[in-house]
Structure formats: structure tokens, C-alpha cells
Amino acid sequence: MASYKAFLKSGHPPTLFAAFLYFDFSFAVWVLNGAMGPFITEQFHLTQGQVGLMVSVPTLAGAFMRFPLGVLSQYIGRKKAAIVEMSAIVIALLYGFFFVKSFNDVLGMGVLLGIAGASFGVALSLGSGWFPPKYKGLAMGIAGAGNSGTALAALFAPRLATHFGWQHVYGFAAAMMLLPLIVMIIFAKEPPDIEHQTLSQHLKCLWEKDGWAFNFIYIITFGGFIGLATFLPSFFVKQFHVTKIQAGSLTVLATLTGSATRVLGGWFADRIGGITTLSVIFLVAIAGLFGLMAAPSLLVTTLLFMLCFAALGAGNGATFQLVPLRWPITTAVAGGMIGEIGALGGGILPNLLGQSKQRTGSYSTGFIIYAALAFIILIMLRFVSKGWTSTWVGKGGRALTPDYEEAAVAAD
Numbered sequence: 279m280a281s282y283k284a285f286l287k288s289g290h291p292p293t294l295f296a297a298f299l300y301f302d303f304s305f306a307v308w309v310l311n312g313a314m315g316p317f318i319t320e321q322f323h324l325t326q327g328q329v330g331l332m333v334s335v336p337t338l339a340g341a342f343m344r345f346p347l348g349v350l351s352q353y354i355g356r357k358k359a360a361i362v363e364m365s366a367i368v369i370a371l372l373y374g375f376f377f378v379k380s381f382n383d384v385l386g387m388g389v390l391l392g393i394a395g396a397s398f399g400v401a402l403s404l405g406s407g408w409f410p411p412k413y414k415g416l417a418m419g420i421a422g423a424g425n426s427g428t429a430l431a432a433l434f435a436p437r438l439a440t441h442f443g444w445q446h447v448y449g450f451a452a453a454m455m456l457l458p459l460i461v462m463i464i465f466a467k468e469p470p471d472i473e474h475q476t477l478s479q480h481l482k483c484l485w486e487k488d489g490w491a492f493n494f495i496y497i498i499t500f501g502g503f504i505g506l507a508t509f510l511p512s513f514f515v516k517q518f519h520v521t522k523i524q525a526g527s528l529t530v531l532a533t534l535t536g537s538a539t540r541v542l543g544g545w546f547a548d549r550i551g552g553i554t555t556l557s558v559i560f561l562v563a564i565a566g567l568f569g570l571m572a573a574p575s576l577l578v579t580t581l582l583f584m585l586c587f588a589a590l591g592a593g594n595g596a597t598f599q600l601v602p603l604r605w606p607i608t609t610a611v612a613g614g615m616i617g618e619i620g621a622l623g624g625g626i627l628p629n630l631l632g633q634s635k636q637r638t639g640s641y642s643t644g645f646i647i648y649a650a651l652a653f654i655i656l657i658m659l660r661f662v663s664k665g666w667t668s669t670w671v672g673k674g675g676r677a678l679t680p681d682y683e684e685a686a687v688a689a690d
Contacts, residue, residue, distance in 0.1 A: 285409075285413050285416060285417075288408075288409055288410055288413055289406075289408035289409035289410075289413065289417060290408035290467055290469070292465040292466065292467070293404060293405065293407075293408055293465070293467050293469065294406075294408070294417060294420055294421060295461070295465070296405075296458070296461050296462045296465050296466035297401045297402070297405030297421040297424075297466070298401075298405060298420060298421050298423065298424050299424070299457070299458040299461050299462075300360050300364065300424070300458045300462055301398070301401035301405075301421060301422065301425070302423075302425075302426055302427045302430070302458070303364075303427060303430075303454060303455055303458045304363070304394040304395070304397035304401070304424070304427065304455075304458075305394070305395075305397070305424055305425050305426070305427025305431075306427035306428070306431040306451070306454075307367055307391060307394035307427075307451050307455065308336055308337075308340055308391055308392070308395040308504075309333075309336070309427070309428050309431045309504070310391060310435060310447065310448070310451060311333060311335075311336055311384060311387070311388055311391060311508070312333040312431070312507065312508030312509065312510075312511060312512075313428075313431040313432050313435035313436065313508075313511055313526060313529070314435050314436070314439050314444045314447060314511075315332065315333055315508075315512040316511055316512055316515045316522040317436070317439045317522060318381070318384055319512060319515075322380075322381040322384075324381070326516065326631075326632045326635045327632050327633055328381075328632075329509075329512045329628075329632055330509065330628040330630075330631065330633065331385075331632070332381075332384060332385065333508035333509055333512070333628045334505070334508070334624070334625035334628045334629055335385055335389060335392075336388040336389070336392050336508075337392075337505070337508060337621055337624040337625050337628075338392070338621070338622060338625045339388060339389040339390075339392025339393075340391070340392035340394065340621050341617075341618045341619070341620075341621030341624070341625075342392070342618065342622075343392055343395065343396035344395070344396045344398055344399055344617045344618040344621060345399075345615050345618045346396075347363060347396040347397075347399070347400055348399040348400060348403075348613065348615070348617075350362075351403070351404075352608070356400050356403055356404040357404065357462065357468045358468075359400050360397070360400055360401065360462050360466075361459065361462055361463060363393065363396060363397060364455055364458060364459040367393050367394050367452075368452050368459070370387075370390035370393055370394075371448045371449070371452035372448075373387075373390060374390065374391075374445070374448035375445060375448040375449035375452065378445055379445075387448075398613065398617035399612075399613035399615075399616075401421055402418050402421045402422055402609075402613055403469075403609045403613055404421070404466065404468075404469065405417055405418070405420065405421030406418045406602065406609075407468075407469025407470070407471045407609075408467075408470075408471075411602075411603065411606075412548065412677055413548070414548070414599060414602045414603070415544035415545065415547045415548035415552070415595065415596075415598070415599030416541070416544050416545050416548055417544075418544050418595065418598040418599060418601075418602070419540050419541040419542070419543060419544025419545060419598075419599075420541055422540050422541075422594055422595060423537050423538070423541050425533075425536070425537050425540060425594070426533070426534060426537030428504075428507040428508075428529075428533040428536075428537070429529075429530045429533045429537065432507075432510075432511060432526045432527075432529035432530045432533060433526060433527070433530045434450075435447050436511070436525070436526035437523060437526070438450055439522075440522070440523060471606070471607075471609075487662075488604055488662075488666070489612065489615060491658065491659070491662045492601065492604075492612075492616045493616055493619035494619075494658060495556065495597055495655060495659060496594075496617070496619065496620030496623070497619060497620055497622070497623030497626070497651075497655070498560070498590075498593070498623070498651065498652045498655050499556075499563075499590050499593030499594050499596075499597055499620070500593075500594050500597075500617070500623070500624065501620050501621065501622070501623025501625075501626060501627065502563065502586070502623070502624075502627060502648065502652075503536055503591060503594060503624075504621060504624035505624040505625070505626060505627030505628050506532070506583065506586065506587065506590075506627060507529070507532075507533050507536075508624070508628055509628040509632070510525070510528070510533075510583065511525045511526055511529050513525075513631065514529070514576075516635070517579075518576045518579075520576070528576075528580055531580060531584060532580065532584050532587045533587060535584045535587045535588045535591065536588060536590055536591030536594075537591055538588075538591070539589075539591040539592040539595070540594050541595060542592055542595065543559070543591065543592030543594060543595025543596040543599075544595035544596065544598065544599050545595075546596065547595065547599035547600070547675065548676070548677075549676075550674055550676070551671075551672065551673065551676040552596045552597065552599040552600040552671075552674075552676075553600070553663045553666070553667070553671075553674050553675030554674040554675060555592065555593075555596040555599075556593055556596045556597065557656065557659065557660065559589045559592050559596060560589075560593070560652055560653075560655070560656040560659070562585065563586055563589035563590055563593070563652055564652050564656070566582050566583075566585040566586035567586060567645050567646075567648055567649035567652065568645070568646075568649050569582045569585075570582050570583070570586070570641075570645045571642040571645050571646060596675075597616070598613065599675070600666075600671065600675055601613055601616060603670060603671050603677055603678075604666075604670055604671070626648070627644070630644035630647055630648060631644040632644075
């Protein structure tokens with residue numbers, strides 16, 4: 279309890295709460311088409327390949343928008359960037375409520391939903407910006423736990439769609455986005471951890487090998503999380519013939535597990551190091567993916583998905599314990615880049631699973647390929663981290679000293 283109080287006193291909790299809400303509601307909007315996938319599939323008679331495409335479009339669109347928003351936040355401030363983005367989300371949702379009528383419209387709306395997916399780097403940098411190095415992982419984990427928005431979408435969207443029609447869910451979501459927008463305006467304060475630099479200095483992390491190592495790690499942890507979260511409702515309906523509402527409830531169980539463990543991932547990474555935490559997490563995720571190849575029942579499958587989400591969620595938290603240690607001054611920009619590439623990875627798994635089912639009659643091939651990719655990236659992590667622990671981070675991936683900024687800048 280004492281350490282928790284010390285954590286709260288070390289930063290600005292209202293800003294952290296505002297960042298969490300901002301990310302949480304934005305994340306819920308981002309995955310709306312996935313949560314409503316069974317309804318849209320039924321209305322337009324979609325193949326499994328089309329379902330994979332539909333749920334991956336918002337993910338890919340959000341990925342491309344993340345880095346520009348991160349750069350913008352460095353110039354107008356993270357709070358202002360968040361307010362601008364949430365206002366744009368409300369407008370996009372109103373468009374969906376009034377004008378989406380066909381499958382092509384759904385794909386176009388997926389691009390607009392991508393606006394919500396751009397929130398990642400700004401939300402995490404805003405939420406953690408007031409906290410010192412030793413609490414960065416926990417602060418990032420709390421802000422990043424906003425990916426529980428997947429659970430909100432999976433829980434409420436199917437129920438609202440059943441009673442009012444799936445197009446109306448966009449309208450309800452527009453109204454709900456006003457809550458985090460108001461909280462952000464009233465309670466959040468721009469953190470002091472910002473240094474105005476040239477655009478080329480901000481973009482420097484794009485060309486660094488460390489940046490690309492994090493990109494590949496995040497393709498598995500976050501890409502796997504968002505990819506599964508968007509595809510799961512359609513998976514449960516197709517594979518086990520449950521109702522659409524039951525599919526949403528099962529998705530909630532899995533995604534909430536991953537959201538909760540994101541905080542734990544950051545907490546463990548603060549204590550034993552992000553590298554050590556990520557290594558364990560990857561092994562657990564790989565085991566879960568292989569288990570899904572031959573899951574015999576709905577219960578076992580759901581438990582295995584919960585295990586996978588727990589590992590992937592913790593991996594997200596552990597990754598972003600390391601990012602502010604490596605790029606203390608340009609965390610939002612680096613986070614935007616890593617989040618962008620990771621979100622692009624979120625388009626891989628739905629398409630792998632959709633094509634696997636359509637071409638082979640089973641999802642097993644998709645799970646095998648993704649597990650193999652995760653194993654390759656785990657080997658890469660163990661190799662490149664040897665250089666990290668001799669320059670900008672301590673043993674296992676722990677923060678070196680309170681003056682870690684100097685160490686990270688020196689590493690550049």
C-alpha cells in the first residue's frame with residue numbers, strides 16, 4: 279500500500295485517469311466492426327476471407343494514423359492532440375450512424391474507425407509523462423489497460439445491435455465518446471517531459487535498429503492482441519455455433535484477461551526487467567497458440583484464448599516499460615512508431631485465420647504460422663537484448679538509474 283501511495287504521489291493521477299479513459303473508449307470504437315462482425319456477416323453473407331478483411335481494415339488504418347498523431351502531439355501537446363482526435367472520432371461515428379448501408383460502406387467506415395486506433399502513443403505518453411523512471415512501467419501499464427475497450431465493445435455492441443440494429447451502435451458510441459473528451463478537457467494536464475526538437479530529430483527513431491526490434495516484438499504482443507480481439511466474435515459463432523451475444527461474452531472473458539495483465543506486465547517489468555518478462559511471456563503465448571490448434575471444446579478453447587490474451591497483454595505492458603527508457607525525450611513519437619507497426623501486425627492474424635478456414639476448413643494453419651513467427655521474434659529478442667544491457671538498460675531490462683535519460687541519449 280505504501281508503494282502504491284508513493285506511486286500516486288510521484289505523478290499526476292488525474293492525467294493518468296484521463297489517459298486511461300481516452301485510450302479505453304478509443305479502443306472500443308476501434309474494434310466496433312469486429313464486435314459486430316457476426317451481424318454484418320449475416321446481413322451481407324460474407325465469406326471467412328471477407329470477415330478477416332473487414333475486421334483488419336480498422337486495424338491497418340489505425341496503424342497508419344498513429345505515427346502522424348504522435349508527431350503532431352510533440353508540437354501542439356499531447357492533451358490537445360487527444361482532444362483533436364476524440365472530436366474527429368465523434369464526427370466519424372456520426373457518419374457511420376447516418377450513411378453506412380452496404381459492405382463497401384462498412385469497409386470505408388473501417389478506415390474512419392482507424393482514427394480511434396491512432397490514440398495509442400499519445401495516450402501512453404500522456405499518462406506516464408508525470409511519473410519518474412522507476413514507475414514508468416506501471417504508469418504505462420495503467421494507461422495501456424485502456425485496451426480493455428475491446429471488452430466494452432464485445433459486451434455492449436452485440437446487445438445494442440440485437441435490439442436497435444448494428445448501424446445504430448455507431449450512434450451510441452458517438453454519444454459515449456463525449457465522456458472521455460470532457461474528462462480530458464477538465465482534468466488532464468500536459469506533462470513536463472517534453473523537449474522541442476526538429477522533425478528530423480523526432481523521426482530519428484525510425485531508422486534505428488532498436489526501434490525495429492521493438493516493432494517486431496510489438497507485432498506479436500499487440501498485433502496478436504488486437505487481431506484476436508477483432509476476430510474472436512466471428513470465430514466463436516463459426517466454430518461453435520453460439521449466439522452472437524454469447525460470442526461477445528466469451529470475447530469479453532478473453533480480452534479482459536489481457537487488459538488486466540497489461541498492468542501486471544508493466545509492474546513485473548519494473549521489478550525484474552522488461553527483457554526477462556517478455557521472454558517468459560513469449561513462451562506462454564507460443565504454447566497457447568499451439569494448444570488452439572487442437573482445442574476439443576468451447577470451454578478448453580476459451581481457456582486457451584484467455585491464456586494467450588494474458589500473455590499478449592502482459593507483453594504489451596512489458597514492451598512499454600522499455601520504450602521510455604530507450605527514448606525518454608521522444609516517447610510519444612517512438613511509441614507512435616512502434617504502435618503503428620504493431621497495429622499493422624494486427625491485420626496478419628485475422629487474415630491468416632480467415633484464409634486458413636476458407637481454404638483448409640480449419641483454423642489450425644493460421645495458429646501454427648503465427649506461433650512460428652512468435653518463436654522467431656523471441657530468438658531475435660534474446661540476441662539483440664545483449665546490446666541493450668550493455669548500454670541503456672540494466673540486467674534483464676530494468677531501469678539503470680534515475681538519470682536514465684542521459685544513458686539513453688548517450689546510446690544515440
